[in-house]
Amino acid sequence: MCNSILFIINCISKRETPPNFTSLQFVMISRTTIDNVFETARVEEVIGDFVQLKKSGSNFKGLSPFSDERTPSFMVSPVKQIWKDFSSGKGGNVVSFLMEHEHFTYPEAIKYLAKKYGIEVEETEQTDEQKQQANERESLYLVSEFAKEYFHKTLLETEEGKAIGKSYFKERGFSDATIKKFSLGYSPEGWTAFTDEALKNGYQLSYLEKTGLTIVKGEKKFDRFKGRVMFPILSMSGRTLGFGGRILKTDKKAAKYLNSPESEIYHKSKVLYGIYHAKQSIAKEDNCYLVEGYTDVIQFHQRGIENVVSSSGTALTPEQIRLVNRLTKNITVLFDGDAAGLRASLRGVDLILEQGMNVKICTFPEGEDPDSFAREHSLEDLTRYLEEQAQDFIAFKASLLANEAKNDPVKKADTIRDMVVSISKIPDVIKQEVYIKECSRIMDISEEVLFNTLAQLLQKERRDASKKPVSQKEQMEVVPNTPQQVKKVDxxxxxxxxxxxxxxxxxxxxxxxxxxxxxxxxxxxxxxxxxxxxxxxxxxxxxxxxxxxxxxxxxxxxxxxxxxxxxxxxxxxxxxxxxxxxxxxxxxxxxxxxxxxxxKYQLHDWERKEIxxxxxxxxxxxxxxxxxxxxxxxxxxxxxxxxxxxxxxxxxxxxxxxxxxxxxxxxxxxxxxxxxxxxxx
Structure with a gap:
């Protein structure tokens, strides 16, 4: 009986050590470099560049960067140097985060960390054959990175670039340091100047076409951005996704600004210009300034305000808002003093409110925009102006719409309803009540009427949602009413x-x-x-x-x-x-x-709920x-x-x-x- 529990066969056998995964698969980077990166990189610092993290015991928590959520399910452990996203099930170390979030390959993640922490990368040079063997997505990144460097070099080192491109940026008041920081560039006037140089360096025409850098029509090919100053558009991790190009000569047939077309790596609705340079400042200041143009962003940075991004002239999208939401809950939208269609621009504010974020609005004096105002004022004056003039969205909307309504009762009623519509977008019921009270005070109307209007709007939204046609996939399958079996614990x-x-x-x-x-x-x-x-x-x-x-x-x-x-x-x-x-x-x-x-139980913040x-x-x-x-x-x-x-x-x-x-x-x-x-x- 002494051996009565020894009934499982196959004793523990000796097992050979598996081959080292990283050293075998990624021979381009030396083992020493990889070890140095892992010893130096801090998971909370790296992820903190992409996600707003808050202390939670010995760990940090934040909103998942892999799903749309309003309560944190993302946890980072500085002690163990690992992270876990409970909403998607993903997890791992600092490198796996970059591979998941930025779609880096392993070597690219290592290089990104090495650059961040100032570690020299020991590697062998890639051959033309290895460049061609890279998968399509990586090839698009490689082509875009080459283009950024080519345009920047052309601006700084060629006579045409200096005379036309650099002169333009100098006229805008940009310093050499700013031009370098944002990798501003110039695309020559020649029809195929860039394309010829890219092909000469071993980049395939198919990838030049897919990124939109080269336009191919039959046997002919020519540069999309010829004769334009170039603004590279970077991802949150600094990868080159696409470009914005501004024409300098007067040509009624050509668009003033031209952006890269949609590609596998560039989706304009999911990108914010300047997010790479602004992310750390946004998290630090716990606020993000949102402007419209490239030069607005650059001029603010040069003046000393770095927590600023741009929607690049496109209508604001939920995906863009979520990029900011990972870093801060606060957005200040900056409008030009004479912005046409300001009321239409306010629709973006409702989108921000839907994401549960706090919104302020600031307008500049008539005839001014963020670029010109920042150029003409000191950092102290600019900072003071932004602090003093930024209004809560409800106060701004009330003043704007009230001016339009004036003494017209019908228009005033429409104005009030418009404000309540914005309040209805806010997911937090406490904030809704606070704003209803504020709206009541500003517009001199009873809270009861506003609350009734809000209730009607919310009820209508629910009815509309229930009437929405259900796709075949979404339709519920009718099954017999049988008792649900509880999954047995293994x-x-x-x-x-x-x-x-x-x-x-x-x-x-x-x-x-x-x-x-x-x-x-x-x-x-x-x-x-x-x-x-x-x-x-x-x-x-x-x-x-x-x-x-x-x-x-x-x-x-x-x-x-x-x-x-x-x-x-x-x-x-x-x-x-x-x-x-x-x-x-x-x-x-x-x-x-x-x-x-x-x-994961720290995510629930039980103590705040007195549990x-x-x-x-x-x-x-x-x-x-x-x-x-x-x-x-x-x-x-x-x-x-x-x-x-x-x-x-x-x-x-x-x-x-x-x-x-x-x-x-x-x-x-x-x-x-x-x-x-x-x-x-």
């Missing part, structure tokens, strides 16, 4: 997962454990005799599972178990971030999911012992079920008696384990 899966977690968190910690020695007393009963000993957590787990000949049933956990045990056994200092950084993305994500599972959750007070030795005992009990339970099934098929009485006795012994063993577990708990 106990062994959860216990194996817990063992991985314990190894990761406490593997090298030495604790005093109470081992259970299985014995039979004088009365022939099975008992456990306690025996105390000191051991590291990983040694305790490994030896106990080996003694019981337990093998993991989940293949993913099984691989992770051996990987972790081997590292703990060989390394004097075990770091989770080092392990995560060296594993394949799938394994790294699995580890992240395990480690961050407990952390106080008791923290676990287990000692490490207790929780390790409890997990192992639970696994033993689960395995014993499965053995009882297995034997009970077998005994029904036996025909000989002697075999039945032996099997029944085994079942009794296992039931006794399970009872002892259960009693021991209650004592531990």
């Amino acid at each position: 106990v062994q899966y959860e216990l194996e997962r817990k063992i991985i977690e314990l190894l990761l968190l406490y593997g090298m910690v030495e604790e005093e454990f109470e081992d259970l020695i299985l014995e039979t007393n004088e009365a022939g009963e099975i008992t456990f005799s306690p025996e105390k000993s000191n051991a590291k957590v990983f040694e305790k787990i490994y030896l106990d599972l080996q003694d019981d000949e337990v093998e993991f049933t989940n293949p993913e956990f099984k691989e992770l178990y051996f990987e972790i045990i081997e590292r703990l056994n060989q390394q004097q200092e075990f770091k989770i971030e080092t392990l995560v950084n060296q594993l394949e993305p799938e394994k790294a994500e699995a580890i992240t999911d395990i480690l961050m599972q407990e952390e 106080y959750v008791k923290e676990k007070k287990y000692t490490i030795s207790q929780i390790v012992s409890e997990t192992i005992l639970n696994l033993r009990r689960e395995l014993v339970t499965k053995k009882i079920v297995e034997l009970s099934t077998e005994v029904k098929e036996l025909t000989e009485e002697s075999q039945k008696e032996n099997s029944l006795q085994d079942i009794v012994d296992y039931i006794t063993l399970k009872k002892i384990l259960s009693e021991k577990l209650r004592r531990v708990l």
